[in-house]
Amino acid sequence: MAYLIKNVSVLGGAARDLLIEDGVIKEPTGETPQNIIDGTGLVALPGLVDLHTHLREPGREDAETVETGSRAAALGGYTAVCAMANTSPVADTAGVVEQVWRLGREAGLVDVQPIGAVTVGLAGERLAELGAMADSAATVRIFSDDGHCVADPRLMRRALEYVKAFDGVVAQHAEEPRLTEGAQMHEGEVATRLGLTGWPAVAEEAIIARDVLLAEHVGSRLHVCHLSTAGSVEVVRQAKARGVRVTAEVTPHHLVLTHDRAESYDPVFKVNPPLRTADDVKALRAALAEGIIDIVATDHAPHAVEDKECEWAYARPGMVGLETALSVVLSTGSLERDGTVDWDLIAERMSRTPARIAGLTEHGHDPLPGAPATFTLVDPAATRTVVPTETASRSMNNPYAGMSLPGRIVATFLRGEPTVLDGKAQK
Numbered sequence: 156m157a158y159l160i161k162n163v164s165v166l167g168g169a170a171r172d173l174l175i176e177d178g179v180i181k182e183p184t185g186e187t188p189q190n191i192i193d194g195t196g197l198v199a200l201p202g203l204v205d206l207h208t209h210l211r212e213p214g215r216e217d218a219e220t221v222e223t224g225s226r227a228a229a230l231g232g233y234t235a236v237c238a239m240a241n242t243s244p245v246a247d248t249a250g251v252v253e254q255v256w257r258l259g260r261e262a263g264l265v266d267v268q269p270i271g272a273v274t275v276g277l278a279g280e281r282l283a284e285l286g287a288m289a290d291s292a293a294t295v296r297i298f299s300d301d302g303h304c305v306a307d308p309r310l311m312r313r314a315l316e317y318v319k320a321f322d323g324v325v326a327q328h329a330e331e332p333r334l335t336e337g338a339q340m341h342e343g344e345v346a347t348r349l350g351l352t353g354w355p356a357v358a359e360e361a362i363i364a365r366d367v368l369l370a371e372h373v374g375s376r377l378h379v380c381h382l383s384t385a386g387s388v389e390v391v392r393q394a395k396a397r398g399v400r401v402t403a404e405v406t407p408h409h410l411v412l413t414h415d416r417a418e419s420y421d422p423v424f425k426v427n428p429p430l431r432t433a434d435d436v437k438a439l440r441a442a443l444a445e446g447i448i449d450i451v452a453t454d455h456a457p458h459a460v461e462d463k464e465c466e467w468a469y470a471r472p473g474m475v476g477l478e479t480a481l482s483v484v485l486s487t488g489s490l491e492r493d494g495t496v497d498w499d500l501i502a503e504r505m506s507r508t509p510a511r512i513a514g515l516t517e518h519g520h521d522p523l524p525g526a527p528a529t530f531t532l533v534d535p536a537a538t539r540t541v542v543p544t545e546t547a548s549r550s551m552n553n554p555y556a557g558m559s560l561p562g563r564i565v566a567t568f569l570r571g572e573p574t575v576l577d578g579k580a581q582k
């Protein structure tokens with residue numbers, strides 16, 4: 156079906172019309188197709204790409220499935236998500252990554268690109284079959300033990316060496332486990348006051364420092380997951396200055412929430428790495444604008460009610476984030492120029508660069524004639540109040556409840572097919 160989008164601003168540019176036909180964007184012809192979308196006041200962005208999503212299938216379909224997570228992603232303006240490997244069974248074989256990939260195709264709401272585990276069962280003992288996952292139908296290029304750190308430097312080195320052969324990347328959850336035993340939240344004054352065991356910034360920074368040196372030594376690509384401290388920014392800054400092939404992500408929640416949220420003892424604010432200080436938030440926002448942090452990735456981590464609505468110490472870490480990511484980023488004002496949103500920079504940090512890191516060549520193209528019709532339409536003037544139950548996700552561990560956030564996704568298209576129209580999922 157063909158669509159004509161009228162009066163839409165592509166990345167903040169002058170209003171124009173776009174024809175969507177045969178899966179691509181075209182210059183409008185004289186004829187008017189049946190389907191017209193009024194784009195007045197809307198901004199067209201390349202479909203967002205999430206490098207870090209937990210979909211929970213196989214194993215915890217009560218918390219999320221590939222389909223429900225894909226729907227949440229489309230509603231958040233995403234056209235591709237990379238699915239983390241910490242499922243049950245773990246995505247450490249060609250069989251499991253192909254299953255996730257196939258489920259993604261069947262759901263048809265976003266492109267689901269499986270991430271493969273680095274080590275068998277995420278146990279950190281021996282390398283998984285990286286080559287078999289790379290050669291599978293899922294063509295895995297990102298490997299991560301996320302949820303766990305690849306703490307053994309020898310295994311990390313070997314993984315970096317292995318993925319170099321096919322220009323893969325190791326995405327590290329940087330957490331020195333010996334420094335975070337029993338940790339419940341950021342190590343600092345709030346943890347001291349609450350009497351909770353702290354997760355020190357140095358547990359993250361020490362692993363990033365080690366890994367950039369390993370990546371430099373091997374000449375391979377390293378990606379740092381959910382970077383959360385000002386010190387980590389400085390380690391990455393220095394590594395980039397030396398030419399190390401390192402990229403880094405920040406989550407929306409680490410750009411807005413701070414460790415004092417734990418004072419509520421509400422486990423919805425429990426996450427790994429933990430919420431940090433206001434100074435860290437400031438440094439992360441600046442690093443994202445500057446490009447020391449390359450991308451925003453959601454770390455969408457849905458959890459069932461019984462795993463979240465319990466005592467802080469027993470609750471699982473993680474929060475949902477796909478449906479609110481763009482709004483949260485807009486709310487920080489960190490990607491603005493002279494007080495107005497820099498849509499080109501939004502596209503860079505949330506679509507083009509994550510697509511490039513993941514090797515997703517069909518994504519990250521500006522929505523202009525000649526490009527694949529894989530894009531999203533945002534109403535920047537809209538505001539909405541977050542209601543955790545109003546979600547396509549199976550889980551409601553949403554830390555933004557009651558917050559009023561700017562921006563609303565009006566439509567999302569994947570290869571010319573609408574996955575979201577009028578803010579509603581089409582499948």
Ligand SMILES: NC(=O)N[C@@H](CC(=O)O)C(=O)O
Nearest residue numbers: 209301302426427456472473
């Ligand atoms: N971020 C989290 O707190 N939790 C993630 C794992 C992870 O990203 O480390 C999860 O899988 O729930």
Ligand SMILES: [Zn+2]
Nearest residue numbers: 301302328380
């Ligand atoms: Zn992690």
Ligand SMILES: [Zn+2]
Nearest residue numbers: 239301302454
């Ligand atoms: Zn994660």
